[in-house]
Amino acid sequence: MSQRFVRLAETERARVRIVIDGQMVGALAGDTLLVALLSHVRHVRESEFGDGKRSGFCLMGACQDCWVWTDSGERLRACTTVVEEGMHIITRQPEATWPNHA
């Protein structure tokens, strides 16, 4: 997995483990879920409207473009959620997509 975000400081924090699409990875206590994910992968979800992968946009809870799914079907807004040990996130769109053919 190659990551999107680059950690520049504050890397001496306690480790937590999460699972992204079945693969266990490390994150740091105090990470938002978005940062934890993008420190390992390059997207967090797929557009329901078929135009490709998304990695969040505003990071302040306003755009709703970082909604991710857990393996139990719960939906979380990754930029305002604090990462927790054992979170299991799916980055693939779990439902049908509705591509825009206009």
Add this chain to the structure above:
Amino acid sequence: MAQPRVIIIGAGPAGVRCAETLLAAGVRPTVIDEGRKAGGQIYRRQPDNFTRPYAQLYGTEANKAQALHHSFDALRDHIDYQPESLAWNIADGKVHVVSGERTKALPFDALVICSGATDRLMPVKGWNLAGTYSLGASQIALKAQACAIGRKVVFMGTGPLLYLVASQYIKAGANVAAVLDTSPMGGRFSALPKLLARPSVLFNGLALVASIKRAGVLVLTGITPVEITGDADAGVQGVIVSDAIGCSHSFTCDAVAMGYHLRPETQLADLARCNFRFDAETRQWLPEVDVDGRSSTPGVYLAGDGMRVLGADAAEIGGRLAAMAVLKDFGLDVDVGTLQQLRAQRAQMERFRQGLTQAFPWPYQQAAQLPDEAIVCRCESITAGELRHTVREKGAQEANRAKALCRVGMGRCQGRYCGNAGAEIIAQAAGIPVEQVGRLRGQAPVKPLSMAVREETE
């Protein structure tokens, strides 16, 4: 009278100073904060287990950030502070507040809305690709999480925040590919008399630009964004712009931070039935307020960037002014000298803001140049061509009608990121002034709520 029930929405610079002023006068407010900790976006605090000092986090504004945080910490036990709580509706003299899966209605005698602002965006072809972020987002990644949004970042847009965040990235050791500003250099010289209203802020700004150039990062002004390149799977791979004389420049990068100043978050003022007016200078609709922040709705006050984008210093003043207006309207004494001093200080900041608007104008003309295939609504992947078709073939010349017919503004961001540009596209396609397009109505809930949310009753 009994202790008046005062609710403040927001705990940024305006909300904190408002609460402080009220408490000093013996009125104990309720403060509703969407954040986990007070500070707002500008003075957002890092998590408890982070260790960077104030100077590193907030640069030239470190003392102000620290002062605001200290003020709030001193207040916290004396007010009703409700963090991680979203005010999602205002109706019948009550604010509806959700926290976790519970929502409750809080009645008020006075309401001060300090809702802040979000980035104002102009779409460009490819801005839907993974790796494109708002400027504010790029700053939050660094400030609150010590991360850069990519390995190689292009900053594109205009306004002081563009240079501020680019310089913060460079200082933090991130790789900045270029700073691409849509504003031409000439505007800055003609704006100088107004910008001199705040010489120290102007000096800090010039020092930032110099530090970016000293770091060897290319800064281009007067550019027109052409495309963010890449693909649906890999995300952003580059940026193409044309310069002031029409030459094309391309940059390789894996992230783009984009923004054109800010837009006030006015949905709650709208739900509180405040009147709005069109501000020709910024081409935005703003709530009508008097000099201290009284809206057209009795008992509803506004302060900070959510009223009018003047920045953090003016927001602190605005919070104090709104608090004094509340006190005065309850028949309590306020110090006239302080009131006049605060008003005069804010007038200086207003003059400075006019200078910024002139120096870094909103490039509304780009709406006309946006290719038909470019996505305008990132939420639902709706293109400029579809919006234009809705205007030209279905006769939708008003923002809400166009929204109803093609869904630009209907998605999850509720028009925050497409609304300003959408209005410009409609105006251009219809051949009418943008003020005639109107503004998107605020809708409750102002952000999506979970189906699991239940009303708490007494």
